[in-house]
Amino acid sequence: MRALSMLFNSLSFLVFFAVVLSLYHATRRSLRLQNGVLLASSYAFYGSWDWRFLGLLAFSTGVAFFFGKRIASADGVGARRVWLAWAVGLNLAVLATFKYLDFFASSLSQLFDAIGFHIDPLTLGIVLPIGISFYTFQAIGYVVDVYYGRLEPSRDLMEFALFIAFFPHLVAGPIQRTTVLLEQIRRPRTISPAQIHSAAFLILWGYFKKVVIADQCGVAADRIFGNYNEYGGLDLVVGVVAFAIQIYGDFSGYTDIARGISKLMGFELMLNFRLPYLASSPREFWRRWHISLSTWLRDYLYIPLGGDRGGRIRTCRNLFLTMLLGGLWHGAAWNFVAWGAYHGLLLVGLRFFRGATPGRGSERPASAWGGTFAVLGTLAATLLGWMIFRADSPQQFAYFLLHIFDLGTPVSDTYRLLLPAAVLLLVELAQHRSGDLNIMTRLHPVALGSFYLFLVIAICIGRAAQSPAFIYYRF
Amino acid sequence: MFTPLPEEQAIQVSWRRVILTLLVPVVALAGINALLMRFPVSLDFRVSARKWALTERAGTDLGTLVLGDSTGNLGVDPALLEQAFGGKALNLCTYGELRAVDDAWMLQEVLRRGGRPRRVLIVHAYDTWRGDLDPSLTTPYPLERIFRLHYQPELDINLGARSQLLFERYFPLYGQSAVLKQVLRDPLWLKRWNVDIYSPDGFIPYNKPARPSFVVQDAQSHLRRLEADHRIISPINETSLEVLADLADQYGFDAYIATGPLYEGLARSPEFISYHETLRQRFEEICKGHSRIHYLTPEPISFPATRMHNADHVVAEATDDYTRQLIELIRNMEPSSEKRVLNRTQQR
Numbered sequence: 001m002r003a004l005s006m007l008f009n010s011l012s013f014l015v016f017f018a019v020v021l022s023l024y025h026a027t028r029r030s031l032r033l034q035n036g037v038l039l040a041s042s043y044a045f046y047g048s049w050d051w052r053f054l055g056l057l058a059f060s061t062g063v064a065f066f067f068g069k070r071i072a073s074a075d076g077v078g079a080r081r082v083w084l085a086w087a088v089g090l091n092l093a094v095l096a097t098f099k100y101l102d103f104f105a106s107s108l109s110q111l112f113d114a115i116g117f118h119i120d121p122l123t124l125g126i127v128l129p130i131g132i133s134f135y136t137f138q139a140i141g142y143v144v145d146v147y148y149g150r151l152e153p154s155r156d157l158m159e160f161a162l163f164i165a166f167f168p169h170l171v172a173g174p175i176q177r178t179t180v181l182l183e184q185i186r187r188p189r190t191i192s193p194a195q196i197h198s199a200a201f202l203i204l205w206g207y208f209k210k211v212v213i214a215d216q217c218g219v220a221a222d223r224i225f226g227n228y229n230e231y232g233g234l235d236l237v238v239g240v241v242a243f244a245i246q247i248y249g250d251f252s253g254y255t256d257i258a259r260g261i262s263k264l265m266g267f268e269l270m271l272n273f274r275l276p277y278l279a280s281s282p283r284e285f286w287r288r289w290h291i292s293l294s295t296w297l298r299d300y301l302y303i304p305l306g307g308d309r310g311g312r313i314r315t316c317r318n319l320f321l322t323m324l325l326g327g328l329w330h331g332a333a334w335n336f337v338a339w340g341a342y343h344g345l346l347l348v349g350l351r352f353f354r355g356a357t358p359g360r361g362s363e364r365p366a367s368a369w370g371g372t373f374a375v376l377g378t379l380a381a382t383l384l385g386w387m388i389f390r391a392d393s394p395q396q397f398a399y400f401l402l403h404i405f406d407l408g409t410p411v412s413d414t415y416r417l418l419l420p421a422a423v424l425l426l427v428e429l430a431q432h433r434s435g436d437l438n439i440m441t442r443l444h445p446v447a448l449g450s451f452y453l454f455l456v457i458a459i460c461i462g463r464a465a466q467s468p469a470f471i472y473y474r475f
Numbered sequence: 476m477f478t479p480l481p482e483e484q485a486i487q488v489s490w491r492r493v494i495l496t497l498l499v500p501v502v503a504l505a506g507i508n509a510l511l512m513r514f515p516v517s518l519d520f521r522v523s524a525r526k527w528a529l530t531e532r533a534g535t536d537l538g539t540l541v542l543g544d545s546t547g548n549l550g551v552d553p554a555l556l557e558q559a560f561g562g563k564a565l566n567l568c569t570y571g572e573l574r575a576v577d578d579a580w581m582l583q584e585v586l587r588r589g590g591r592p593r594r595v596l597i598v599h600a601y602d603t604w605r606g607d608l609d610p611s612l613t614t615p616y617p618l619e620r621i622f623r624l625h626y627q628p629e630l631d632i633n634l635g636a637r638s639q640l641l642f643e644r645y646f647p648l649y650g651q652s653a654v655l656k657q658v659l660r661d662p663l664w665l666k667r668w669n670v671d672i673y674s675p676d677g678f679i680p681y682n683k684p685a686r687p688s689f690v691v692q693d694a695q696s697h698l699r700r701l702e703a704d705h706r707i708i709s710p711i712n713e714t715s716l717e718v719l720a721d722l723a724d725q726y727g728f729d730a731y732i733a734t735g736p737l738y739e740g741l742a743r744s745p746e747f748i749s750y751h752e753t754l755r756q757r758f759e760e761i762c763k764g765h766s767r768i769h770y771l772t773p774e775p776i777s778f779p780a781t782r783m784h785n786a787d788h789v790v791a792e793a794t795d796d797y798t799r800q801l802i803e804l805i806r807n808m809e810p811s812s813e814k815r816v817l818n819r820t821q822q823r
Contacts, residue, residue, distance in 0.1 A: 011635070011638060011639050011642055012635045012638070015638060193488045193489055193490045193492070193493045194485070194486055194487065194488045196493050197486065197488040197492070197493050197496065198483070198486070200493075200496070200497060271483060274480045274481050274482075275481055284480075287480060288480065362478045362479070362480055364478055431481055432481060434481075435479065435481050435482070435484075436481065436482065436483070436484045437481050437482060437483045437484075438483050438484055438485075438486050441486055441488075442486060445492055445495040445496040445499065446495075446499055448496050448499075449495070449496045449497065449498065449499025449500050449503075450499060450500075452496070452497075452499070452500040453499065453500040453503045453504065456500055456504060456648075457507075457648065460646075460648045460649045460652050460655075461648075461652045461655045461656050461659065462656070463652065
């Protein structure tokens with residue numbers, strides 16, 4: 001049903017964005033017209049994937065907008081709670097139907113089969129609408145914020161619709177908070193030289209991470225996971241590391257491009273990654289990885305469940321449930337649930353043995369060796385999680401676990417596909433040492449320009465014959 | 476120890492700095508692209524660009540125009556055609572993946588530039604006729620002109636695909652990336668493919684020695700492909716032949732379709748004979764409907780392995796022989812082709 005490929009790494013998207021940017025700047029004298037251009041473009045962007053899902057986007061938007069006003073004008077907590085339940089329930093119902101119905105139906109059928117009862121599952125073969133996990137969460141976040149009085153409900157449907165549908169982040173986040181993005185939509189935007197400067201880096205660096213690093217590592221990961229019983233030892237390690245780099249390069253690359261193109265229009269989207277593979281603990285990992293989702297889960301699931309206010313057992317329960325549902329959010333498959341449960345256990349374990357941390361920074365041990373071991377230990381734990389996430393079957397996961405330490409087996413040359421990731425490592429080490437994610441943009445203009453030239457050449461030459469879609473488009 | 480996570484620290488930047496930073500890659504990329512347009516690393520690009528440039532030489536004294544694929548590119552010597560038939564002869568053959576679409580477009584360009592060939596010789600490997608066209612292979616051509624002038628047959632692709640082709644054409648750093656990647660991996664690879672493509676009449680002889688044992692192996696590959704694929708002439712090639720036939724009628728020249736040279740072991744195999752018989756019948760059906768299109772090689776012209784580069788390309792030493800045989804076939808056909816046209820005119 002897709003008429004045009006609107007992947008960020010497609011020519012059609014570049015043409016689309018060039019047209020949108022031109023219209024956007026041509027209408028800068030009228031905020032309303034400018035927002036109208038963005039809204040129309042966003043719907044056109046979403047509709048290019050599959051026009052049938054525009055209705056879902058509009059429904060989710062309409063539900064949040066309508067119930068947001070009802071919540072704000074309701075008398076009493078009871079009435080407000082009822083409207084909130086409707087708003088959240090309807091959005092979750094849409095998400096559950098389109099994302100999870102077939103999964104739960106076939107899983108239930110398998111469960112009955114296992115105990116000797118055969119039932120035919122009612123599966124509808126429903127197509128997963130792209131981006132549904134992101135915009136429904138954004139809509140839910142809005143109505144919950146209105147309920148708690150954190151913001152006034154939106155009275156302007158066009159502005160609100162743009163907040164939900166804003167195309168740079170529509171299909172794969174970052175999930176935006178109403179207080180941040182809606183305010184930017186309501187005010188005239190100006191574009192500063194610093195934003196252009198930052199946008200150029202984010203866009204080129206994002207494309208490089210996706211097209212050169214992630215796609216190449218994806219070839220390596222697919223090769224090893226696809227024929228896993230032909231490999232052992234170091235090759236299995238290469239496969240897992242390749243997937244870890246692939247999913248990071250892919251997702252952070254997408255986010256960088258989304259943030260970069262937003263900056264070209266004067267919008268600031270939230271940071272979604274802070275060098276996650278340099279985390280010193282699993283807890284810190286979640287402050288660095290997919291930050292928009294982890295903070296959303298914290299604010300709209302963990303805290304409403306009780307957070308850490310009910311004693312250690314309750315806190316651990318809340319942590320575990322939050323991570324479990326976070327895993328399920330990623331997709332309708334048991335390995336995502338298992339991955340979420342795994343991270344839940346890690347966080348619960350940390351909580352049990354080390355207690356809460358006072359803030360939101362890095363928990364790095366004071367000594368250099370301690371710091372290094374903490375990072376490597378966290379990385380190993382994260383890689384084990386990615387093994388669960390990527391595994392096509394429990395048998396495959398078991399094979400990896402049993403054979404990953406067979407260091408005597410011959411190594412293939414698949415590791416060569418990971419070599420471009422050395423550039424990623426160098427840049428991120430520079431960012432880490434300086435504590436500044438903008439460190440590259442401080443280079444002398446000729447040096448930075450030359451770096452951009454290198455990135456463009458690498459993107460042109462290093463791309464795979466057919467660059468696949470972004471991984472997080474599936475969620 | 477508790478340390479803050481990395482942040483995007485604010486940076487003060489002037490417009491001058493932004494412009495200077497972006498100017499460096501923009502200027503460098505413009506230079507690289509201009510260099511790659513002028514000196515393409517891809518041999519396909521270079522051959523196609525060279526042949527297209529030669530259409531400017533069509534002029535008014537064009538005796539014989541040779542179109543087709545690499546079997547004709549390496550196998551037909553225009554100098555011999557000039558000696559035999561007089562007038563200028565040009566070899567504008569490219570490669571098989573562009574099918575007969577290439578022939579139709581080249582011919583329209585020659586005619587647009589005022590060239591009026593007296594005869595057109597179309598030389599393709601037998602299996603070029605059954606293949607479909609991959610539009611992405613047309614990027615070496617001046618596509619903006621082909622699209623603007625609506626050269627037939629038009630590519631059946633949407634606007635997005637068209638834009639992609641134009642982008643790959645005019646941003647060769649992207650369009651030739653597969654070859655550039657190969658060159659970066661193995662710089663000597665370029666030297667191995669350093670073929671002289673700048674002869675004034677377009678002929679590119681294969682000046683390396685024959686490979687008899689490879690020719691025999693290659694023939695086996697051909698037979699395996701024949702077993703798997705029984706198609707004769709693909710729709711895009713049929714359409715292109717219609718275009719060529721209409722142009723022949725309109726401009727009054729004769730067009731001769733010839734199968735490229737073949738290794739004799741392949742030409743004599745029962746599977747090939749059976750296949751070629753079907754191909755011959757199809758060509759003769761097509762030619763019956765058009766007075767100016769003629770099928771020249773109902774019996775393919777074949778050579779021993781000691782004179783071949785692979786099963787369907789001759790080495791330089793054999794091109795004279797192949798060309799002379801084609802000349803002889805054209806001579807034998809030309810008087811009867813004139814008669815046929817005369818008879819049809821009289822019947823009307």
